[in-house]
Amino acid sequence: MTTSIADIKIPDSKLAVEAAELLREHGDDLLWNHSNRVFLFASLQGNLQQTKYDPELLYISSLFHDLGLTPAFRSPDKRFEVDGANAARDFLRSRGVPEESVRLVWDAVALHTSIGIVEYKEAEAALMNFGVGYDVVGKNFELIPDDVRRQIVEAFPRNQFKQNILNAFLEGFKHKPETTYGTINADICELLLPGYQRPNFCHHVLHSKWEE
Template sequence: MTLARIKSVAGVRIPDTALCEAAVDLLESSSPQFLCTHCLRTYIFGSLAVRSLGRSVKDEEAAFCAALLHDLGLIPPYRRDNRFEIDGADAARDFCTKHHVSPERADLVWRAIALHTSPGIPTRLAGEIALVHLGAGLDFLGLGLDQVPPKVLEEILETYPRMKFKSEFHNLLVEHCQHNPAAQILTWTDDVARTAGCTLHGRPIPTATQIMAAAPWDE
């Protein structure tokens, strides 16, 4: 399946610059198909969500690249020792540098990816950052799905099908947690790690409550 070169979906124009084409190529060459279609849905859903809030996206290239590359940190070639959002942001910034994107724009892509799972922060920042957060949240957790008209949703899913995304993505998260359990502490994926039975030094991933209780301070 080639993701390429659809001009628009649900009234959202798909950027077709050389940089955006390179982002599509990287996504397709590195990621399973269910993740590829998720990343494209993220851009479409995010664009619609930002528009519904009366916000604007000034840098479509940066927003598109951030949406398409926001889960690179879950893919084995890009896994390092950080939470996946940071590993993905670092990989996307390397991509931007390779393609001669200015440091300022590369940093925008980095922040959009690094913060995309941090509720309450991205929507207060640039539209490009809000887009990735809102789009990923809608496609992953269904946040705001009730605001998407049925015909619009049908068009998006026909163009970029889910391909058992819920279960496949969960499996990918579990793999990430097993690869690097320490990075999950005090993040939203610590619950995924504990549920999957991941351990750190032979013990379950600690909760925030447990860490606070064990802190070496008096009351």
């Protein structure tokens, strides 16, 4: 694997390499390339903002952020983000990583789709959210120059990412669509899951068991 792309060094500590191997074992090329692009875009933003962050923790967070979609780590009843966060926590604790770092990575992974919240968390969580938004929906697209973006995509190709990532999301939680309630993932169920009807919060309020 190339160790430096767009002047960003990919962490190669023992911990980082083992995390990468875990994603390689249980993920596919789609998640591998996406997760690495997320890290690189996040790092570029951090450097641009002159934000202090831990590259190793940002990298591990990026590698785990979609691992909850995979068969090995998806649960029957939790949000996929929580599944990935729990997997990251187990991985880090098993290697003696300090609890403060474990908590930081857990938050970064669990909250990465919580728009309006995660960007106010610690640098690693906020930056990873930037990387996810940049890669998935092109948010703040102009902040990274074309030539830099091309270097990253050449190293970690998109390969029809727009179409394939939606199907990967659905595959990860189609057996538990109720976990998408109140999240952007409900959009995916509504688009791709036959027979799915999005729950309505106002309906729940107006038809609760309270008498008034």
